[in-house]
Amino acid sequence: MSVRDVHWEVTNACNLRCGHCVQCAGKPRPSELSPDQAIAVVDRLTAAGVHRICLTGGEPFVRPDCLPLIRHIVERGMTCAVITNGMLVTTQDLRQLADWSVSLGVSLDGPTAATHDSLRGSGSFAAAVSVLDQARAWGMNATVYTTVHRQTYDLLDRIVEFVHSFGYGLHINEISLAGRASQRWPEYALSRTQRQDLSDRVRLLAERWYGETPTYCPDGCWVDGSSVYLRSDGQLFLCSEQVQHPQSHALGSVLDKPLGTLVTADSFARCQGADCCYRVMASDHVSLIRNQPVACPLVPPGKTIQTLDELNHELDALYAPFAQTCVDCRDKCCQGYVWLMPDEADQLVERDVPTVQINDTSSFIHSFPEGDDGSIDVTAEAPLCSQLCCLQPRRCRIYADRPFSCRLYPVGFEMREDGVLVWALHLDCQISRQLEARGITDEFSRRFETILDSIAPELYAQIITTYRQVHAISTFPHGGNTYRTLKEVR
Amino acid sequence: MSKCKAVIDSQKITTIVVKKKGESPKSATTK
Numbered sequence: 001m002s003v004r005d006v007h008w009e010v011t012n013a014c015n016l017r018c019g020h021c022v023q024c025a026g027k028p029r030p031s032e033l034s035p036d037q038a039i040a041v042v043d044r045l046t047a048a049g050v051h052r053i054c055l056t057g058g059e060p061f062v063r064p065d066c067l068p069l070i071r072h073i074v075e076r077g078m079t080c081a082v083i084t085n086g087m088l089v090t091t092q093d094l095r096q097l098a099d100w101s102v103s104l105g106v107s108l109d110g111p112t113a114a115t116h117d118s119l120r121g122s123g124s125f126a127a128a129v130s131v132l133d134q135a136r137a138w139g140m141n142a143t144v145y146t147t148v149h150r151q152t153y154d155l156l157d158r159i160v161e162f163v164h165s166f167g168y169g170l171h172i173n174e175i176s177l178a179g180r181a182s183q184r185w186p187e188y189a190l191s192r193t194q195r196q197d198l199s200d201r202v203r204l205l206a207e208r209w210y211g212e213t214p215t216y217c218p219d220g221c222w223v224d225g226s227s228v229y230l231r232s233d234g235q236l237f238l239c240s241e242q243v244q245h246p247q248s249h250a251l252g253s254v255l256d257k258p259l260g261t262l263v264t265a266d267s268f269a270r271c272q273g274a275d276c277c278y279r280v281m282a283s284d285h286v287s288l289i290r291n292q293p294v295a296c297p298l299v300p301p302g303k304t305i306q307t308l309d310e311l312n313h314e315l316d317a318l319y320a321p322f323a324q325t326c327v328d329c330r331d332k333c334c335q336g337y338v339w340l341m342p343d344e345a346d347q348l349v350e351r352d353v354p355t356v357q358i359n360d361t362s363s364f365i366h367s368f369p370e371g372d373d374g375s376i377d378v379t380a381e382a383p384l385c386s387q388l389c390c391l392q393p394r395r396c397r398i399y400a401d402r403p404f405s406c407r408l409y410p411v412g413f414e415m416r417e418d419g420v421l422v423w424a425l426h427l428d429c430q431i432s433r434q435l436e437a438r439g440i441t442d443e444f445s446r447r448f449e450t451i452l453d454s455i456a457p458e459l460y461a462q463i464i465t466t467y468r469q470v471h472a473i474s475t476f477p478h479g480g481n482t483y484r485t486l487k488e489v490r
Numbered sequence: 491m492s493k494c495k496a497v498i499d500s501q502k503i504t505t506i507v508v509k510k511k512g513e514s515p516k517s518a519t520t521k
Contacts, residue, residue, distance in 0.1 A: 337498065349509045357507040357515075358498065366508060369521075377521040378498045378506060475499035 003259050004051045005227035007240060010038065010066065011058040012232055015087055016121045018109075020147055020188050022179040022244060025058040032232040033255075035065035039072055041234065041254050046076040048259035054081040054105075058232070061088035067096060074100040081105060083145060086131035087124055094131065098138040105171070106131055108144045111158035119151065132166050142168045148198065149175035149188040150438075157205060160286075164209040169285030172202060176291060177443065178244050185447075186321045191439025199281060199288065206286040214283040221297055223271040225263045230254060236262050238298055241277060245299045270297050293446060305455045308341060308404055314451045315407045318444075322431045329430045334396070334406075335382040338365040339470045341463070344403045353387060353398060361469040365403070381477075404463070411448060413467045414483050421468070423452065424483035432484075445486050452487060464489055 011032055014025035033041060045053065053073050060066050060082050073080045082097070083105035097104070108128050110116030116125035135142045144163045148156060156172075163170045174195075177185040190198065199216075206214050228251075229237040235250035236259075242248035251262040274297035279290040305311045340348065345355045345363035354366035356378060367386040369377045387402075388394045396402055405412070410429035416422055425432055425441065435441040455463075506518045 337496070345509070349511055352511045354508060354510045356518075357505075357509065359502075359504050360507075366510075371521055374516075375519045375521050376506065376508065378503065379500045379520065381497050382495075473498055473502045474496040475502075476496055478495055481495055 002049055003045075003226060003228055003263055004049070006045055006050050006053045006230055007227070008053055008055050008230040009057060009232045009243070010055050010060050010069065011063050013062040014057055014059040014085075015062060016059065016085055016124060018120050018180070019184060020109075020119065020149055020175055020181045022176045022181065023058070024179045028058070029232050031234075033234050035063075035068070037234065037255060038065065038069050041230070042069065042072050042076055042078075044254055044259065046078065050078060050259070052079040052081070054083065056083045056105075059085055059088060061093070067093055070097065070102060071100065074102065079103075083107070084131070085120065085124060085128060087127040089127075089131055091134060094134050094138070094140075098135070098140050102140070104131065104135055104140055104142040105145050106135075106142060108132075108146055108159065108163065109152055110155055111162040115152075115155055132168065136166050136168070142166075143171050144168055145171045145173070147173045147175050148190070149181070150190055150194070151188065153190060153194050153198075156201065160205045160209055169210070170287075172286070172288045174198060174288070174290050176244070184321055185443065186434070186438060186440060189438070189440040189443045192442055193439055199290065202281065202286065202288045206283055210283065210285045212283040212285060214281045214286050214288065217280040217282060219276065219279065221271040221274045221276045223268045223298065225265070225268055228263060238263070238268050238271070239296070241296045242298050245296075245302070247300050247302055248298065249300070268298075302450075302454055305451070306459065308343065308459065311451070311455060311459065312404060312407050314454075315404075318447055318451065319407075319431070322434070325430050325434060331430060334385040334388055334394075337367065337383075338385055338403060339405050339467070340364060340403050341405075341466055348398070348401070348403070351398065351401060358473055359469075362466075362473060411486065412481075412483075413471070413489070414481065414485075415471060416485070421464070421471075421489040423448070423486045423489065424481070425486050427482045427484060441484065449487055460490075 011028050012023060012025050013028040017026055055070065061084055070080055070082060081103035085107045106128050108116060109119045110125065113125040117123065132142060146159055160170060175181060175188050177189055181188045203214055206212055223238045229240045229243060231237065231243055234253040234255045236252060236254055237243055237248065237250055251267055254262065275294040277292050277294045277296050279292050281288040305314060340355065340363040345357065348365065349355055355363050356366045356368060356376065357363045358378065365385060365387060367383045369380050369383065387397045389397055410426040410432045412424055412426055414422055414424040435444050500520055503520055506520060507515045508518050509515045
């Protein structure tokens with residue numbers, strides 16, 4: 001097996017903290033390679049017949065030994081490229097890189113200081129432009145790397161025009177809503193319309209500015225062992241996608257074993273004929289990497305959600321970007337009846353929250369009107385939840401311990417007209433309205449489905465059984481809720 | 491849950507038990 005190309009994350013450390021960074025770059029990983037170990041790795045890669053090394057990060061120039069490392073790569077006869085934000089690269093460094101015929105990749109996310117710096121940090125635009133200016137003056141090969149997301153989509157025309165003015169090409173990544181972007185994904189997610197239009201838009205821009213028409217490369221996984229990804233701690237992976245998932249298995253450390261032993265035909269057998277989570281469109285100067293709703297064949301399934309606490313934790317993370325939406329919301333929320341999972345009922349009683357159990361099967365937070373004779377009106381329509389504070393604005397008294405059905409909202413269950421129970425997004429909620437208005441309900445749905453698919457079968461069955469029992473004693477005198485189906489209950 | 495248009499169907503109720511902290515579960519009737 002002959003590895004020719006190595007993409008080498010030389011450090012995860014970065015001088016910037018971009019909100020859309022898929023790697024959460026910032027601090028170095030534990031056990032990053034020392035300068036001596038990095039030199040030893042270059043020698044091993046040379047011995048293995050590697051032709052080209054592309055250094056990436058983090059920010060490669062955070063490493064004090066970045067330039068000596070590049071020199072060593074070049075002296076060993078390999079082609080070298082380095083992807084940088086430009087802020088730590090001096091004129092002297094650039095002169096050296098030009099002399100060594102090193103290619104540059106420069107990150108640029110806006111056509112002006114205001115747009116670029118708002119995403120990457122103060123002074124970063126001036127640094128990137130200075131690097132591009134000097135690179136052009138010295139005749140260096142360079143490519144601009146840009147990430148297209150909600151905040152940059154409308155800037156794309158100006159970015160392409162700006163990059164073209166340097167005579168350089170452009171590599172466009174559709175944002176992966178992972179890493180740091182995952183924490184604030186609604187701010188970065190492209191709308192459905194933007195996603196639909198992106199390829200055509202890039203094609204038109206390439207034709208207009210470069211006179212070339214990018215075309216889609218063949219679909220399917222490209223991993224064939226000729227190109228690999230080396231992490232900053234020396235662990236080797238077949239594809240950069242694996243590094244984004246903590247459950248991925250590395251092939252091993254390049255410090256421990258020769259490359260030929262680590263990369264064998266067996267290591268990527270499962271890739272053959274598999275789909276890829278990316279789709280590539282390219283021409284000579286313009287390339288676009290699109291995301292596909294496909295699981296990488298190299299990434300094992302994530303951790304199974306075994307307990308209700310774990311599931312609640314995932315739901316809290318899903319809705320975390322919308323926390324302010326709920327705080328600001330003035331809708332009369334938390335009406336109706338709050339149904340409880342079996343263990344929740346007892347836990348809430350212990351927390352001094354009265355509950356009502358009906359037919360020995362279904363429990364609810366007790367929010368129902370009580371009569372003087374001890375009777376309760378469980379058929380009351382939309383009573384306010386008893387756990388709402390009576391002061392305005394109303395707040396949940398048990399928010400930190402609120403039950404699953406509350407954490408799930410605005411997702412819930414609906415029995416469709418065809419009798420199929422579905423996970424449904426209730427549209428009568430500010431979060432749902434925001435999702436619809438931003439055109440990102442599909443992304444929400446995808447994220448929710450990922451959580452559903454991770455639930456252990458026993459827990460899933462318990463949730464469905466509990467809800468079916470609730471549904472069995474329910475009626476809808478005024479018609480059903482307005483909702484959008486997310487997934488049928490399996 | 492919030493804004494839920496469902497109500498409990500009185501005709502499908504056989505038992506109601508109210509549980510409060512420090513008290514024994516108490517049967518109740520519906521209005």
